[in-house]
Amino acid sequence: MDTHSSAVDRLFADPTGRQPRADARRNAERLVAAARLAIAEIGADASAHEIAARAGVGIGTFYRRVPSREALLMAILEDVLSEIRRAADEALLDPDPWHGLSGFAAEYVGLRGESCGISDALGGACGERLDDLLAELRDRFRLLVTRAQEAGAVRPDLAWQDLPFLLASLTTGHRTLGLTADEDQWRRGLRVLLDGLRTPEPAPLPGHPPH
Structure with a gap:
């Protein structure tokens, strides 16, 4: 679109x-x-x-x-969040739940990483106008994770609420400890993260899921 x-x-x-x-x-x-x-x-x-x-x-x-x-700003943010929602809907139609989830994760992190404003909107910094779209995105995260868990493709102790935070952590910045990341660093991090979601013998998760 x-x-x-x-x-x-x-x-x-x-x-x-x-x-x-x-x-x-x-x-x-x-x-x-x-x-x-x-x-x-x-x-x-x-x-x-x-x-x-x-x-x-x-x-x-x-x-x-x-x-x-x-x-003007809200119209653009609504469109980009709708773009993320469409990506999630396409992922839910994928006959392979893991392929759908991992493909959506890549699109989500890519869109989030390209825009400070999208991070603001997803973090709830833009007021109530985006609440309905954010609720729809939360519902799709829940469905994607649940569907993959029911297929045995994702560790069963993962709460769906964990996934938005895990994906957001991949776009925290390009520099740390005097090191500068390659433009594809988020893809490397995403691969490690996705492998962690599939691990057959996960260690127990500490604490409680986000609310």
Whole structure:
């Protein structure tokens, strides 16, 4: 799906069905593209001036083309979270529960790692507007883990709530102890993590699952 077009349609749908002028839509598309980049690099606090500058338009054009900074950011975050939800739905249709779960895990970590704003949204920093989408994602995590456990592909003591935290830990940063990670470091970490989920003789897990 073209996330830019989807966000533009969310923001500029005309209840009368009229299409916006071509130049107005081009400006809107530039603003959406610029906002997604700003969200990725800065997070959900990206300012209207920052987004307008990246889009090459003035702040007046920004406010003529979008209802508000918050509405623009939320439209983009909703689209990306919906993209994650679609990936989970496809994984649940995979006849091999382990293949579905591991494939979704790679997509999830990749999307989360490419954007500070997605990490903000998944962490609940964007208010109640995203609550329904986050609840749907939690439900899909539960189904993916339960399905893989019932197939004997995942250690039985794993709580589904553990998995979002485990996957989030793979995108914590690119530097530690004076070392710099390769761009595929998260893939290496994901492989180790997935192998740990499948271990045939797991050590007991300490503590309690997240709530």
